[in-house]
Amino acid sequence: MKKYMLEITVFICGAIGMILELVAARVLSPYVGSSNLIWTTIIGVMLISMSVGYWLGGKKADKDPSRNSLSNLILLGALTASLIPLLETVLVSNFAKITSNLVVIALITSAVIFGIPSFVLATVSPFAVKLRDKEYENLGEISGSTSSLSTIGSIFGTFLAGFVLIPTFGVRTIVLGITIVLLILAILLHEDKNRKYFIFVAIIAISIFAFQILGKVVFEKQNPDIIEDVDSQYSRIWIKQVAANDTTYKTMQVENGLESYVDEKTGDMGARYLYYYDLADYYLKDFKSTLMIGGAAYTYPTHYLDKYEDKTIDVAEIDEKMTELAEKHFNLDINNERLNIYHQDGRSFLNTTKNKYDVILIDAFKGENAPFELTTYEAMKNARNILNDNGMVITNVISSLEGEEADFIEYEYSTYKKVFDDVKLFKVRNYEDNERQNIILIGFKGNTNIDDSKYEEYKDLLDMEIENFSSNKGISTDNYAPIGN
Numbered sequence: 001m002k003k004y005m006l007e008i009t010v011f012i013c014g015a016i017g018m019i020l021e022l023v024a025a026r027v028l029s030p031y032v033g034s035s036n037l038i039w040t041t042i043i044g045v046m047l048i049s050m051s052v053g054y055w056l057g058g059k060k061a062d063k064d065p066s067r068n069s070l071s072n073l074i075l076l077g078a079l080t081a082s083l084i085p086l087l088e089t090v091l092v093s094n095f096a097k098i099t100s101n102l103v104v105i106a107l108i109t110s111a112v113i114f115g116i117p118s119f120v121l122a123t124v125s126p127f128a129v130k131l132r133d134k135e136y137e138n139l140g141e142i143s144g145s146t147s148s149l150s151t152i153g154s155i156f157g158t159f160l161a162g163f164v165l166i167p168t169f170g171v172r173t174i175v176l177g178i179t180i181v182l183l184i185l186a187i188l189l190h191e192d193k194n195r196k197y198f199i200f201v202a203i204i205a206i207s208i209f210a211f212q213i214l215g216k217v218v219f220e221k222q223n224p225d226i227i228e229d230v231d232s233q234y235s236r237i238w239i240k241q242v243a244a245n246d247t248t249y250k251t252m253q254v255e256n257g258l259e260s261y262v263d264e265k266t267g268d269m270g271a272r273y274l275y276y277y278d279l280a281d282y283y284l285k286d287f288k289s290t291l292m293i294g295g296a297a298y299t300y301p302t303h304y305l306d307k308y309e310d311k312t313i314d315v316a317e318i319d320e321k322m323t324e325l326a327e328k329h330f331n332l333d334i335n336n337e338r339l340n341i342y343h344q345d346g347r348s349f350l351n352t353t354k355n356k357y358d359v360i361l362i363d364a365f366k367g368e369n370a371p372f373e374l375t376t377y378e379a380m381k382n383a384r385n386i387l388n389d390n391g392m393v394i395t396n397v398i399s400s401l402e403g404e405e406a407d408f409i410e411y412e413y414s415t416y417k418k419v420f421d422d423v424k425l426f427k428v429r430n431y432e433d434n435e436r437q438n439i440i441l442i443g444f445k446g447n448t449n450i451d452d453s454k455y456e457e458y459k460d461l462l463d464m465e466i467e468n469f470s471s472n473k474g475i476s477t478d479n480y481a482p483i484g485n
Helices: 002-032 036-063 067-082 084-098 102-122 124-133 139-169 171-189 195-222 272-283 299-307 320-329 346-352 377-385 404-419 452-462
Strands: 226-231 236-244 247-254 257-263 289-293 312-316 339-342 357-362 387-399 422-427 437-445
Touching: 002 036, 002 067, 002 084, 002 102, 002 124, 002 139, 002 171, 002 236, 036 067, 036 102, 036 124, 067 102, 067 124, 067 171, 067 195, 084 102, 084 171, 084 195, 102 124, 124 139, 139 171, 139 226, 171 195, 226 320, 236 320, 247 320, 257 299, 272 299, 272 357, 272 387, 272 437, 272 452, 289 299, 289 346, 299 312, 346 377, 377 387, 377 404, 377 437, 387 404, 404 422, 404 437
Parallel strands: 289 312, 289 357, 312 339, 357 387
Antiparallel strands: 226 236, 236 247, 247 257, 387 437, 422 437
């Protein structure tokens, strides 16, 4: 093992570098989301940090090409990585209160919290090249094999973090594991292990564990309303208990978006826009089957099953962990014979299902952003194809109706007009048109079968229809979708 210690070190540090990048997205997501802009920012910061690390690491290696120096750098990497849980609360949470510019928050916080350990870990490769150059003559071969090992480690770390670590252990446990691995690696590399060295290492180890404990304590103190903090394969999820307006709500927050909330006393849905999905009961008198894309806490499917005893609902929810949390915290009955759950991507379900429905409800968001693949002409064509002859699609859109943030609804309205025989828009609340808000978009296939006897029941919702809406935007397509996430 000692013979290949440098190779093992390069591989492990390459793997940890990529694990940190994926962890960064999870740590930041409750505060800034995980849109393409945020991912671009995180990746850019990490690449800059690594570039600087390669450069300065090479200079350091030329001045002091020893395993002890490399060991000390890895110890520094362990120490800086151990600060992640503490800095999440102290830096990210508080900085998010200062500015609403998500890219600025992501840029600064990712540079401080993740850029520094990434920079330190990047110094390992040039150090390894220098140390091996002392043993071998073929510098080009050494440099190439070292870079290859680092890259293979990065690939391994990516798959390990994405498929195993994050959905199984969560962010804090992963960070603790990373620091322990780096600590052990540093000790194995060091050549002069005397009493003074072990005292030094003990101080570092105590500091690492102290930072981990302090991070957990500070997080819980600053977020007393969080009942459960869960990392799934797809998202970071917070279950909260929140008091507002003399009522206690249980909420599900996915990344930085509030996905679902219910009144704990009555079990009623807290989100007003969900009641607009009941308009199917008005426009299609005899509808029987419904598909909902996006389950989250399953507050609407639970409401639907309680209200309509003769109807069925299928739910396409990509994240199995959300279904587990909905059953645990939001009274979801997964054994109801009128409910079918498909743990599948919503667009994939639209593309492949052989089922037919009277109604399709779309409420799929990742944080505050809609997945673009569910906003396109091709997606809506597939939705129309699985509707029965007279059916409807009801979609929740978050957009303004006018101004700079109106692009989403304008593109979607144009797209729905292209696909469906008739299209209607509804406001959920009486907000100003230039305010970002929930807007209900309905596309009809064929004819409606209005139940006039239900008019009074749904009058408050129907009165919110937006008349004479128009859009000069083109349609959203799989090739070009300038909206969503």
